[in-house]
């Protein structure tokens with residue numbers, strides 16, 4: 001199995017600490033993040049992904065909007081430049097072994113946050129990164145699974 005992620009969710013997975021749009025959304029996102037922490041490969045997709053799924057039954061889900069595609073393009077550029085890989089449709093090279101920490105540090109330093117512009121969760125995510133991502137689901141799940149980073 002692969003975890004299907006749209007590009008800007010490569011950032012959201014770093015700061016996710018159990019808060020989200022609805023209980024169904026957070027329950028699903030927790031499972032997705034635990035799969036990533038467990039080393040499941042990530043497949044980059046264009047448009048709604050495994051994290052968006054609980055929102056897609058709503059009328060006019062924001063996941064389909066052009067503004068979210070813009071977010072994806074900004075994240076693809078920033079993350080791709082940082083990691084030296086193309087963030088485009090298809091399987092992403094493994095993120096373990098220090099790459100998650102690279103992403104966290106760059107996020108904290110504001111180097112890969114163009115995608116976060118105008119996002120309603122900006123203050124929350126900024127505070128979480130300032131707090132060294134303490135209590136985030138990815139960090140906790142990775143620690144339990146014995147995965148560095």
Ligand code: SF4
Pocket residue numbers: 008011012013015115116119120121122123125
């Ligand atoms: S500010 Fe928005 S886009 Fe950026 S990591 Fe947080 S939830 Fe994701």
